[in-house]
Amino acid sequence: xxxxxxxxxxxxxxxxxxxxxxxxxxxxxxxxxxxxxxxxxxxxxxxxxxxxxxxxxxxxxxxxxxxxxxxxxxxxxxxxxxxxxxxxxxxxxxxxxxxxxxxxxxxxxxxxxxxxxxxxxxxxxxxxxxxxxxxxxxxxxxxxxxxxxxxxxxxxxxxxxxxxxxxxxxxxxxxxxxxxxxxxxxxxxxxxxxxxxxxxxxxxxxxxxxxxxxxxxxxxxxxxxxxxxxxxxxxxxxxxxxxxxxxxxxxxxx
Numbered sequence: 001x002x003x004x005x006x007x008x009x010x011x012x013x014x015x016x017x018x019x020x021x022x023x024x025x026x027x028x029x030x031x032x033x034x035x036x037x038x039x040x041x042x043x044x045x046x047x048x049x050x051x052x053x054x055x056x057x058x059x060x061x062x063x064x065x066x067x068x069x070x071x072x073x074x075x076x077x078x079x080x081x082x083x084x085x086x087x088x089x090x091x092x093x094x095x096x097x098x099x100x101x102x103x104x105x106x107x108x109x110x111x112x113x114x115x116x117x118x119x120x121x122x123x124x125x126x127x128x129x130x131x132x133x134x135x136x137x138x139x140x141x142x143x144x145x146x147x148x149x150x151x152x153x154x155x156x157x158x159x160x161x162x163x164x165x166x167x168x169x170x171x172x173x174x175x176x177x178x179x180x181x182x183x184x185x186x187x188x189x190x191x192x193x194x195x196x197x198x199x200x201x202x203x204x205x206x207x208x209x210x211x212x213x214x215x216x217x218x219x220x221x222x223x224x225x226x227x228x229x230x231x232x233x234x235x236x237x238x239x240x241x242x243x244x245x246x247x248x249x250x251x252x253x254x
Contacts, residue, residue, distance in 0.1 A: 019044055021070045023155040032074040033154075034081065034096045035146035039072035046087045066161050069154065089154065090163055097182045100147050101190060107143035108179060109194045110136050148180045176221050184219055197231045201242055205230055208250065 032039045084095035154161045174184040181187040192199040206227040210219040
C-alpha cells in the first residue's frame with residue numbers, strides 16, 4: 001500500500017480541516033479510483049465548502065459516513081465528481097458512473113451493434129470508414145472497462161471504510177451484455193437511445209416479461225434481452241400497432 005497522508009486545508013472555519021489521503025494498492029498507484037484510467041489529480045469528499053463549524057464532528061458531516069478523504073482520479077472523473085452534489089464517496093461514484101455512461105454511450109453502442117469479428121470482416125479497411133474499423137472495438141473496450149471499473153477498498157488511517165449502499169431511486173446496479181450499469185433505469189435509457197425505442201413502451205414490455213416491476217431486483221438479462229428484441233421490431237410502429245403487439249405478446253405467454 002502507498003502510505004496514507006494527512007493534509008490540512010483552510011476553509012472558512014476557526015481551524016484547518018484534516019483531509020485523509022486514502023491508501024492506494026501499489027499496483028494501482030497510478031490509477032483513477034473511479035474508472036481505472038491513469039490518474040493525474042485527486043478528488044476530495046466531502047467538499048471543503050460543505051464543512052461547516054457547527055456541523056463538523058471529528059471531521060465528519062452528519063450526512064457523510066466517512067471522514068474527509070482524498071482519492072486519486074483522472075481529470076475527467078474529477079470534473080464529473082465535482083459536479084455531483086453528494087457528501088459520500090460512494091454516492092459520488094454512482095454519479096460519475098452515470099455521467100460516463102452518458103458521455104460514452106456511442107462507444108458502448110459499438111459493442112451492442114457489432115461483434116469484434118464482424119468489425120474485422122466489415123470491409124471498412126478502405127475509404128471513409130477505415131479509421132472506424134481500426135479503432136471502433138478498442139473504443140468500445142475502453143468505455144466498457146471504465147464504466148465497469150469497481151475501484152479498490154478505501155483505507156483511511158489504516159482502517160478500511162465500510163462501503164455504504166447508495167439508495168438510488170432507480171434501484172440496484174444492473175449488468176447486461178458485459179456492461180455494469182449504475183441502475184436498471186440507466187440500462188433502459190441507454191438501450192432506448194441506441195435502438196430508438198419508445199422508453200415507456202420498452203419499460204412496460206420489460207415489466208411484463210420479467211414478471212416484476214422495473215424497480216425490483218428480479219429483472220434478469222434474459223428478460224431484458226427479450227424486451228429489447230421485441231421492441232426493436234416496433235421502432236417505426238404507431239401507438240396503436242404497439243398496443244396490438246403488446247396484447248399479442250400477452251396472449252402468447254398466457
